[in-house]
Amino acid sequence: MTRFGVVVLAVLVWVTVATAAGIDESKVIDLTYSFDEHTIYWPTAKPFQLEIVSAQKTDAGYWYAANNICLAEHGGTHMDAPLHFAEGKHAADEVPVQQLIGPAAVIDVRAQAAQDVDYRLTVADLQAWEKQHGRIPKGAIVLMLTGWGSRWPDKKKYLGTDQPGDVANLHFPGFSRETAEFLVSQRDIDAIGLDTPSMDYGQSKDFIVHQIINGANKPGLENVANLEKLPAKGATLIALPMKIAKGSGGPVRIIALLP
Amino acid sequence: MTRFGVVVLAVLVWVTVATAAGIDESKVIDLTYSFDEHTIYWPTAKPFQLEIVSAQKTDAGYWYAANNICLAEHGGTHMDAPLHFAEGKHAADEVPVQQLIGPAAVIDVRAQAAQDVDYRLTVADLQAWEKQHGRIPKGAIVLMLTGWGSRWPDKKKYLGTDQPGDVANLHFPGFSRETAEFLVSQRDIDAIGLDTPSMDYGQSKDFIVHQIINGANKPGLENVANLEKLPAKGATLIALPMKIAKGSGGPVRIIALLP
Numbered sequence: 001m002t003r004f005g006v007v008v009l010a011v012l013v014w015v016t017v018a019t020a021a022g023i024d025e026s027k028v029i030d031l032t033y034s035f036d037e038h039t040i041y042w043p044t045a046k047p048f049q050l051e052i053v054s055a056q057k058t059d060a061g062y063w064y065a066a067n068n069i070c071l072a073e074h075g076g077t078h079m080d081a082p083l084h085f086a087e088g089k090h091a092a093d094e095v096p097v098q099q100l101i102g103p104a105a106v107i108d109v110r111a112q113a114a115q116d117v118d119y120r121l122t123v124a125d126l127q128a129w130e131k132q133h134g135r136i137p138k139g140a141i142v143l144m145l146t147g148w149g150s151r152w153p154d155k156k157k158y159l160g161t162d163q164p165g166d167v168a169n170l171h172f173p174g175f176s177r178e179t180a181e182f183l184v185s186q187r188d189i190d191a192i193g194l195d196t197p198s199m200d201y202g203q204s205k206d207f208i209v210h211q212i213i214n215g216a217n218k219p220g221l222e223n224v225a226n227l228e229k230l231p232a233k234g235a236t237l238i239a240l241p242m243k244i245a246k247g248s249g250g251p252v253r254i255i256a257l258l259p
Numbered sequence: 260m261t262r263f264g265v266v267v268l269a270v271l272v273w274v275t276v277a278t279a280a281g282i283d284e285s286k287v288i289d290l291t292y293s294f295d296e297h298t299i300y301w302p303t304a305k306p307f308q309l310e311i312v313s314a315q316k317t318d319a320g321y322w323y324a325a326n327n328i329c330l331a332e333h334g335g336t337h338m339d340a341p342l343h344f345a346e347g348k349h350a351a352d353e354v355p356v357q358q359l360i361g362p363a364a365v366i367d368v369r370a371q372a373a374q375d376v377d378y379r380l381t382v383a384d385l386q387a388w389e390k391q392h393g394r395i396p397k398g399a400i401v402l403m404l405t406g407w408g409s410r411w412p413d414k415k416k417y418l419g420t421d422q423p424g425d426v427a428n429l430h431f432p433g434f435s436r437e438t439a440e441f442l443v444s445q446r447d448i449d450a451i452g453l454d455t456p457s458m459d460y461g462q463s464k465d466f467i468v469h470q471i472i473n474g475a476n477k478p479g480l481e482n483v484a485n486l487e488k489l490p491a492k493g494a495t496l497i498a499l500p501m502k503i504a505k506g507s508g509g510p511v512r513i514i515a516l517l518p
Contacts, residue, residue: 021358030356050504062440062466064344068305069506070328071270071327084323101281101287243336251510
């Protein structure tokens with residue numbers, strides 16, 4: 001074998017071994033909040049409930065724990081299926097898993113959001129990201145990083161209100177109408193997500209970002225945890241939602257593979 | 260640049276491009292059943308319930324759909340957290356996501372299970388697999404393929420009974436005690452799973468496989484769908500469960516990356 005043949009063979013063997021290993025588990029991070037009595041829901045929704053069925057040694061001598069759970073679909077770290085705001089579009093179980101796997105484009109607007117709790121992500125913010133990192137890739141999941149994760153699970157700080165039913169006083173950042181329109185018409189993205197309770201900012205009355213994103217048959221990810229641990233570019237997101245038939249959304253476990 | 264230098268560079272560029280793409284979405288398959296009114300639960304458990312909160316155009320003019328859901332943790336495609344049968348071990352939200360990501364070792368016992376609905380996976384079955392495919396790799400998720408997926412969602416065929424509470428007539432295959440002991444003591448696996456309702460076969464009274472696997476702080480995956488679509492070796496499993504604090508298990512969305 002020639003010298004270059006040996007080198008090529010060595011590289012190919014290395015590639016094969018690296019590929020066979022599958023996923024590098026040391027580069028996996030969890031972007032999900034636990035569901036418990038502190039989990040934040042919309043002020044009009046029922047909170048998460050866990051009913052203990054068993055948590056004890058049985059008469060047969062072995063330990064046995066089991067629970068029932070009840071929850072609204074839209075609380076904690078969850079997915080909005082397209083059906084949430086768009087009649088006839090994909091229900092939770094109909095969203096292809098491929099649509100929730102893809103390159104994460106993280107738009108950091110923590111500085112703007114710190115100045116304005118009602119901040120909305122602008123097209124200029126996207127363009128600034130693209131100037132630095134290149135065009136938002138095909139199939140991307142565009143994530144808005146507002147810094148709101150540091151307020152979790154304090155309802156007053158995270159939602160703007162801790163009073164049940166008090167939707168009038170919701171304050172947190174979200175996407176703008178123009179940005180949603182730009183993403184569905186000018187870029188080929190798979191989904192969006194952010195670290196606040198809603199794709200629309202807290203004071204929205206028409207939920208226009210939901211209407212645009214879900215209307216384009218694309219899901220949204222809300223209350224995403226640990227977003228500040230992702231690089232602006234280079235991570236792969238994997239968001240696997242509970243597969244609820246006729247669901248308008250539901251709990252989702254989100255991980256990222258760091259580059 | 261020398262000739263071999265050019266070839267090495269070309270290969271490295273190819274590797275970099277391939278890696279940057281992250282996950283090949285054309286090789287992703289979904290191993291999860293939808294949650295609906297047909298979802299199979301243990302005969303003593305409550306079935307899955309979806310309560311419609313809204314599915315209509317609001318007065319404001321936009322479509323809005325939302326639901327509440329109630330379910331037992333152990334039904335449909337779900338995870339048994341170690342806490343299910345082992346006091347003090349990991350609850351659902353404490354299982355590291357890395358433990359549910361790994362190489363899938365698929366042990367095909369469809370022929371045996373077709374002859375015996377109470378079939379239990381033997382150490383000899385594992386050894387036959389290893390003779391053909393090599394030692395079960397470190398961090399593997401060992402999956403028992405019984406063929407039971409073709410019976411879903413027919414409760415009588417899948418469980419052996421369609422009567423609520425009728426645990427006496429449960430019949431389906433599972434792991435054997437000896438196989439569970441071998442896997443936790445002689446191999447370095449992360450989890451096990453199968454395409455029936457339980458790690459233990461239907462007629463088990465002591466749930467000894469649960470006691471051994473959960474006792475070793477390892478989770479189990481039950482009612483896994485589409486297992487027959489996996490190769491015996493070479494796929495990577497990613498199972499992301501709902502992150503339930505104090506949970507003994509819960510709904511899990513499982514995908515495989517084909518080789």
